[in-house]
Amino acid sequence: MKKPELSKLLSVLLILLYPLLIWSAHGEVEPRLLAMLLIAIAALRLLTVRVSRNLRWTGVLALLLAAPALYWNALLPLKLYPVAISAGMLAVFGYSLFHPPSIIERMARLTDPDLPPFAVAYTRRVTQVWCLFFALNGGIAFATAMWCSPAVWSMYTGVISYAVMGLLFGGEYLVRLYVRRQHHA
Structure with missing residues (x-):
C-alpha cells in the first residue's frame, strides 16, 4: 500500500473510532491530551484530502475544536x-x-x-x-x-x-x- 493511501486509511479509521477513543480515555486521560488526537485527525485530513476540497474543512473544524479543548482542558469541544x-x-x-x-x-x-x-x-x-x-x-x-x-x-x-x-x-x-x-x- 502506498504511503498516501495508508494516510487516508488511517485518517478514516481515526474518524470512525474517534467517539470510542474519547469514551475509553474519558476520566483516564486529560482532555488536553485527547485534543492531540483531534489535531492528529486534522493534520491527516489536511494532508490527505488534496483531491476533494469539500472535505478539507473537516480538518479545519477539528483544529477549531481542539483549540478550546487544549486551552481550557475541556472535554465538551472534543465531543x-x-x-x-x-x-x-x-x-x-x-x-x-x-x-x-x-x-x-x-x-x-x-x-x-x-x-x-x-x-x-x-x-x-x-x-x-x-x-x-x-x-x-x-x-x-x-x-x-x-x-x-x-x-x-x-x-x-x-x-x-x-x-x-x-x-x-x-x-x-x-x-x-x-x-x-x-x-x-
Whole structure:
C-alpha cells in the first residue's frame, strides 16, 4: 500500500473510532491530551484530502475544536466534533440543492454522465434525505454531548449513527434498484 493511501486509511479509521477513543480515555486521560488526537485527525485530513476540497474543512473544524479543548482542558469541544461534521455535511449537501447539480447527482454522473430526467429528480430527493439525516444526526449528537453521559454520547456517535447511516445507504440502494426497474419497464 502506498504511503498516501495508508494516510487516508488511517485518517478514516481515526474518524470512525474517534467517539470510542474519547469514551475509553474519558476520566483516564486529560482532555488536553485527547485534543492531540483531534489535531492528529486534522493534520491527516489536511494532508490527505488534496483531491476533494469539500472535505478539507473537516480538518479545519477539528483544529477549531481542539483549540478550546487544549486551552481550557475541556472535554465538551472534543465531543462536538461529530456535531460539526454533521453540520458541515448538511451545509455542503444543502448548498448543492440551491446550486445544482446536487451532490448525489454529481456522484451519479461519475458512473453515468447522461442521467435521464427521472434520475436527476431522484438524486435531488436522495440529497434532501441526506440533508434530513445530517440535521437529525447533528441534533442528536449535540444533545448527547450536552446532556448525556460520555458512554451514551459514544454509543450514539460511534455506533448508532454509523448503523443508521449504513441502513440509509442500503435502503437507498434498494429504492434505487426499484426506481430503475419502474422507469425501464
